Amino acid sequence: MKLSLPLAMLLALSFAPAARAANEADYKAAYAAAEAASKEAAGMRNQWTVTISALAAARKAADGGDFDRAVAASKEAEALAKASIVQANSEKEAWKAMEIR
Amino acid sequence: MTTTTGPHPTRRLILQGAASVALLGLGNLPFAAAPALAAANDKYPEEAFKLKNEADAIKALYGRTAEPSDKIKLDAPEIAENGGVVPISVTVTLDKVTSISFFVAENPNALAASYRIPEGTLPAIANRLKMAKTTNVTAIVEADGKLYSATKEVKVTVGGCGG
């Protein structure tokens, strides 16, 4: 039982900085970044359906005022959009390896 | 062959009597006793189609249980290509067959289809049924007042009942 006290404090400390709830401004910034990446992927005609659903989830969460989830969803959307861009770029040459010759 | 108009039950029975006599003329059919009443009525077996369990449905439709018979060749795929369209057919080498029905054990309602085989119609049917999931398909044949059955498992990967 004695050990758990410092452990609990340690945990609380590590969470302290992130404890501040995300607010609308954080969401707007995260969402804008995600949307930009998504548009770039669309420009390369290589969008993923999961990016779009993550963006929608972010908007829905933000509408509900849950900015923590909205930011998280925006970050996920951005990551997915970026991955689809990496895929599009790498496939510019990679497809030839699969071609039947 | 008498061609009377206005379809109603009594006309059907007279016709059947007349038909079997007429067919006698063709000489290839033994004189058949009037077909068993249980499955000859015109009424749509509403109750049987509502029952979930196969045994109850068979009892509701025919009033007794069936015994397996190797005279019923039940043809169904090993793995259904799609649960919504499963081609199932049956060929029966019993004689005086009056009714054939198909049951899919674990469908929402076990009884899928029931066919009445009047005099002169061959006891062989092909149809396409829906199957909710991997389960047994059973063909029940009523011949000369007795009930026979054949069963085959059909694997289903995509359920056919939708929803």
Add this chain to the structure above:
Amino acid sequence: MKPRSALLLGSLSAALVAFALTSPRVVAADKVDPVADAKAFRNFFFQKFPDVKHEDFVNGPYSMNADMKRQWQEKEEFPPYEFALDAGKEMFATPFKNGKTYADCFPNGGIGIRQNYPYFDEKEGKVVTLELALNRCREANGEAPYSYVKDEMASLTAYMAFTSRGKPMDIRIPDDPRALAAFENGKRYFYTRRGQLNFSCASCHVQSPGERIRAEILAPALGILNAMPIYRSEWSGMGTTSRRFVTCNSQTRAVPLEPQADEYRDVEYFLSYVANGLPISGPGARP
């Protein structure tokens, strides 16, 4: 969902990097040679499936699995696309408001010509598919175009395919750099991985035809469009080539392009050309 997709994301980018490194052969910008490509493409399938008769490849999954083939043949006795076929025949004969019919837009009255589609239109400098030509015919005669993924278009192409049944696919590539570019673009699209699942058409239809993906047996890419349009039990309805491309994209979690986008027209051009000589078997029935 979040931890799982992050994990998937990590593994995906790692795989991509590894993949890019391992492809040693940096291919010199070789000249586009459709004839050689087609020969290599067909030999790949003929060698991979030596006991499948060449013309049987157009039957897709049914050329790969005997039990499925039997179920298909039973369905073919009285196929579910019978209604689309009759509807298409009727629509083909019904004149537009201006009195013209589809027969006036197509060579030979639209009968027995499906095997020449898609073709490369030298005026437009692009590939024109049968579905596109049908809608252009409607618009030229003051009628609203049909949706590329709905039943009306499927009925028309079903009837036109039926009138060409058995005829060998006969796609020509004129000696025009834009046509060669379209063929190459189609080939590129066919082999390009897309969607979060990171599949290309080839991942399923070249690497693992005959195997199952969830409930379905994968069709070989050779002759995969010869049976279009198809009645799919899964859709319990007709599907045009456009509908098939769009759904395939979304199944790999890639956002589909608009129907009849250049890439779709070019990949149809590529897939049809490499299937030259194999019989038209549309309209088809599929799982």
Add this chain to the structure above:
Amino acid sequence: MASSIRVRATANGDITEVQTLIQHPMDTGLVKDAKGEAIPAHFIQQLKFECNGKDVFVADWGTAVSKDPYVKFSFKGAKKGDELKISWTDNKGGSDTITAKIA
């Protein structure tokens, strides 16, 4: 409007083989549409075949019969040119009838 019933009846010798395909949704009532509401059950309950004034085949169908249902059977006692009357009724009181000549 073209009939919902397609039929092929061919006689060889004394046996006539009949194949029928009927255009009908055969909804089970278990399927939900895009908006999540259940599509009400709508299926053919009885399908009758009459030839020369006699019932040659009667089908009682439930919700487990496939969409655009198909059935094949054969019967004796008819010949080329005879008329085969086919009629169905469904659970919503819908129905259709056609008469086809045996080929």
